[in-house]
Amino acid sequence: MAAVPVQEFKLEPDNELRFETELKGDSVRLELRSGTAELFGCELVKGREYVFEKGAKAAVFTWDGATVELKGKPEAAYIAKETPMVIYLNTHAVLEQLRRKAEAEEGRGPIVMVVGPADVGKSTLCRMMLNWGVRMGRKPLFVDLDVGQGNISIPGTIGAVMVERPAMPGDGYNLNAPLVYHYGHISPEKNLELLKIVTSKLASFVLQKFETNKRVAHSGMIINTCGWVKGDGYKLLTHAASAFEVDLIVVLDQERLYNELIRDMPNFVKVVFQPKSGGAVERNRQFRISTRESKVRQYFYGPKNTLFPQNVQVNFDDIKVFKIGAPKVSAALLPEGMMPDENSMTRIVPVSPGPDLLHHIMAMSYAESTEEDLLTTNVLGFVCVLNVDTEKQKLTLLSPHPAPLPRNIFLISDVQYMEI
Structure with missing residues (x-):
């Protein structure tokens, strides 16, 4: 097994160590060896290892001077002397x-x-x-x-x-x-x-x-x-x-x-x-997509894969699915005398469960009935549609909550997530 590369950085007062981990690479571990330092305002504990997974961007700042150690292979790591x-x-x-x-x-x-x-x-x-x-x-x-x-x-x-x-x-x-x-x-x-x-x-x-x-x-x-x-x-x-x-x-x-x-x-x-910090760098489209996928995965599995979501089966008839917003229809396509619906983008539209829901995230509304205002009711949590069985009229949902689910009204999202 190859040895893990180790780099030591000695930071003068008011200096900042900036580093990035590779988007498709291994994690990097940070340890404060001496002095005092903070990461985004959070004080680091001397001797403790902090793990940064792939695609992470971090900046360790010291007011009084510090020595820090990086274990692993970051995509970039350098000391900045000018910071805001x-x-x-x-x-x-x-x-x-x-x-x-x-x-x-x-x-x-x-x-x-x-x-x-x-x-x-x-x-x-x-x-x-x-x-x-x-x-x-x-x-x-x-x-x-x-x-x-x-x-x-x-x-x-x-x-x-x-x-x-x-x-x-x-x-x-x-x-x-x-x-x-x-x-x-x-x-x-x-x-x-x-x-x-x-x-x-x-x-x-x-x-x-x-x-x-x-x-x-x-x-x-x-x-x-x-x-x-x-x-x-x-x-x-x-x-x-x-x-x-x-x-x-x-x-x-x-x-x-x-x-x-x-x-x-x-x-x-x-x-x-x-001014912005010199450590603020432009993120490309692939990085944004990867970050969004990571956020959804963390919701179900936790930042360190410590959570265990459930696969929950529900009947089509046991849930009510809605989307918010309907396409605006041009006045030229409407019958004479009719005007376009100005409220179409906030209309609550029922959705019949089917293959189109596959991999979509659905928000579980706190609403207990459709008589409540689904637009302005906050959500209890989220599920992801893992499978749609049209023959048995059942959905398989990835859920943080075991069956039975506490609510049955869902709002469909454009956000999708696929189990790897």
Whole structure:
């Protein structure tokens, strides 16, 4: 057996070790040997090995100097001496001042939205600010509006979760009772009307959370957004800023977006421009596809394959499947005098179980009957259609929950997953 390559890096104060693992390669192990260092705001424990699976991108930063060791063969690994970490930490310091003021005045902590084009490090900055806040004893809310990525749940959803402990490398956020809404597409432009509706519903719910939990209210909220910042994408950003009653918008890397928001936001919303980290690199299409597949797999099997989902069989007649949105019909194709349905993209359309469902993810709605508003009801969880038996009229579902399933109303998603 070939020896595992080992590299040692000595980091000076305010230096950062950036490394990437190969998309189709082996995992890489990181160990802090001496000094102090953190990864995306999470303090590393000396002597502990942290595992980074294929396709991972990481940056280990030290304020005071450290020695770290990489075991394995990363695709790239280098030390960066110029980083925006001081700027980011200053932002955290301002947020902490606002939290202390909120405590003193029994008010609401800062509500921050991070925006910018794709691949500028929005999710990473959100993670750092959340981790730093938790290390100060806070319990901030994290809201993820990036439907293509799925930081809280799977791609094709938006959601919110209270962050009570730092997001450890490789483990992600402690997803204890997240609030998740179905959208069903990985692109926000697929159904703008639906995305605005569920964004407003999510905002209404989390703002109510502030009224019932003072500690969460004092801690505030960090909101991650997608990288579509032009045209309708910009309208989605301004809609979210209004719905969540945002106090501060952090714009990464794009001065045009910064100036547009300065122009359009109310005076009480502060807009700041910050540089992206040099470690934020462009992700190609294959990497995005692989990441989405990994997110879905982690939902069913856990980050380290520690979960054991069930194969559950259900009869066609025992479940109700719907999709949201129907194709818009041109006025030229309609009978004379009829107008196109302006609400077609938010219409609830029944779907008969059949071969077309194969490999699709379906969201299990919290709704107990179809009399409830399926658009704005959050979801209980997800299943994947493994097999469709039209002869026996049965579906085989991959499910985190054993039979019988707690609900029978499902919303079909464009997101698909195939067992390997």
